[in-house]
Amino acid sequence: MNFYDFHVHSEFSEGESSIEEIAKRAKLLNYKGICFTTYLDDKSKIKKTKEIVSKLSKKIEVDIFIGFEARNTSELDKLIRLRRDYDVLLVKGSDLILNRKAVETKEVNILTHPEYNRKDSGFNHVMAELAAENNVAIEVNFREILNSSKNTRANIMHKIKNNVELCKKYNVPVVICSGAVTHWQLRDPKVLISMGCLLGLELNEAKKAMSEVPENIIKMVKERQDEKWIRPGVKVV
């Protein structure tokens, strides 16, 4: 089974480790591919990251993707306009308006940690229906659990469990990511699958969240990057 981690930060965004260090560690932990997530500060970043990634991908034999994480609605609008230039579009959850906009937008692939820094879970049945309709995956972020402890960890896990339950009910794709900011925070896929099981997913669902769901995202992205693709359902033949 091929496993993917679609939310890893390198030194290009908030991370501490270099792309090479992370890619090597991912290879050691038997990942088929990883997605480096960064923020849109300037457009030249896309080109620069692409060049480094294409060299490394061949050298280390790990599929490397470039993802952009939108932190607010204006950034999301900008990223939608540049959608063909990168691979994965993630939206940083926490703000309710942004969470809602993310699940309403077909171009978005992943809504990361909707419960982040919130008292509630940041995700409800209306959003779940929209996410299922627009095929937006909801992320279970391991770093949130790793970096917290005691009552904070218990609260975070409770909120994630609620979101997972809603996702299961409304057939929303779930994706489990490490959210690592250093290569030391990358975890073995089996660890993330086990955590998924503790958060309410069945074993096959947790495995799917690390393999099938990311594979579907890649497939969709490649289809969209094709020159013949115009919009969902419309293609030059």
Add this chain to the structure above:
Amino acid sequence: MKQKKMKILQPTLREKQRYIALQVISEESEELNYSDLEAAVWNTMLDFLGEEGVSKTSVWLMKDCWDQKRQKGILRCNNKSVQEVIASLGLIDRLGDNRITFKILRISGTIKSIREKL
């Protein structure tokens, strides 16, 4: 007086075990010893699962299977708590000043088969 030995339970009545082969990857490839690792596993599991939760796992880091040089070892638990034990391992990120991470090599039902592949 020599104590009388207890009769061994029938295989069907015994607890079903799972053996998890793991490798510790540590910063600057520093060699970790068994007792440090055992303490880290116990502390993290007690923090994460609680005393009652750990009692259900029958977890044990096997001393005779710990390979100090290759940093590989075997963790034993019962078949119903494999996910809890592996998830807890993921929450260990430091051992003293050393940053560590675990690679799960294999999960097996018999110690013989897992020793062959270790």
